[in-house]
Amino acid sequence: MTSFDLSLYLVTDRELSKGRSLSYIVEEAVKGGVTMVQLREKDCTTREFYELGMRMKALLSPLSIPLIINDRLDIALAVDADGLHIGQSDMPWQVARRILGKDKILGLSVETMQQAEEANRMDVDYIGISPVFATLTKTDTLQLFGLNGLKEATSLSRHPAVAIGGINLQNAAQVVNSGADGIAVVSAIASVDNPRQAARELKLTIKKEVPNEME
C-alpha cells in the first residue's frame, strides 16, 4: 500500500474556498506542509468530478502527496487516486475494498463510538473521527466527540485516526494530544487569506505535539 502520513490532511470544498480555484488552494496548502488531500465534491457531474480529480492527480502525484477521493469509487479508479474515503452512507467497506484492491488506501468516517469500535473489524487503513468540534461544513452529523470522546475513540481503535470537525490553530495541539495521528481541516486552510501560511502554522503546532516527529 501507498504509505501515508495523516498529520495534516486537507479536505477540499470549493464553496468554502472564497472564489479561488481548487488547484490554487491545494498547491498552496501543500507548500505549507499538508501531507494528504481528500477531494470531496458533492454537487457536480461525474465528468466535472473526473476532470477535477485528474487535475489534482497531476498536481499531487509528482509531490508524492496521496490523493484520496471522497465517496466515489468510480472517480478513484478513473483517476488512479491513491485511495478512497467512505462515510457510513457510502459504499459498504467490503465492496469498496474488493474493487479498490489491497494496494490503495481506504479510509472510513466514524461518527459514534460504536462505529469506531466496529471499524476494528474492518479492513480499512485509517478512520476519520468526525466531528470533534462543532462545524459549519458538515451539517448532517449530530453528535460531537469532543476531546474526551476523541481520546476514548483513539485508544479503542486499532487503526490510525485523523480527527475532523472544527479544528483550527487554537485547538490543533489538544487534538493531537488526545491521541489523533493527524488533523483534517477544510476551512482552516481553504477559507483563510493565506492557505500556505495557515498550513505551515498548523503543521508547526502539530509537530511540537508529536514526539516522534520532532525535528
Next chain:
Amino acid sequence: MTSFDLSLYLVTDRELSKGRSLSYIVEEAVKGGVTMVQLREKDCTTREFYELGMRMKALLSPLSIPLIINDRLDIALAVDADGLHIGQSDMPWQVARRILGKDKILGLSVETMQQAEEANRMDVDYIGISPVFATLTKTDTLQLFGLNGLKEATSLSRHPAVAIGGINLQNAAQVVNSGADGIAVVSAIASVDNPRQAARELKLTIKKEVPNEME
C-alpha cells in the same frame, strides 16, 4: 458481451412511480415484456443506490434481463450489473470502457446529430437517441430529434439505437419505423395504473413494426 435486446427498455424513476416501489414497477414491467432495465437514480446516497442496485440485480438476473446502471460506474461494478449507461456529462467513454471491461454493455446518450456521428468512433455497444419528443422527465436537454431527426441519426449510426423522450403507445410504432432498434420509456410504464399491461401493449405495438421479430 452479454447479448441484449433494446426493443422495450425501461428507465427507472422513483419520483414518477406514484409511490409504488421500484421493485413492483420493474417486476410488473418485465412480466409485460420489458427487455432491458436501466436504473437511474440522481438524488440518493451511494449506499442507497448500491442497495437498490443489488435488489434489481437479484430480481433481473434470474430472468436474464440485463440491468444497466446510469452514470455510476462504481455502482455498476459493485452490483456486477450487465452494463453502464453514460451521458455526455458523465465519465468519458474510454475511461468507462477501460474500467468496465469488454464483457459489459456500454451505452451512450447522444443529444445532437453531431454526437450521434462522433459515437461511431467510440467503442460503445448502443446509443440512446435523446430526446425524440418533448418530455417532462428530462429538463436539461434542449433540442428534439423528432421522427425525421431520429431517421437521420439511426441511418448514420453504426450502433444499435434506442430512442427515448416522450415515447408512448400512440407514437411507438412511428419511432420503430424511423429506424430505432427499440424504445426507452420512463413514465409510459412507471406512471400508469397498470405497468404490466402498459409494457405488454407497447411490446405488441413494437413487434408489429419490426419485421424480423414478427411472431
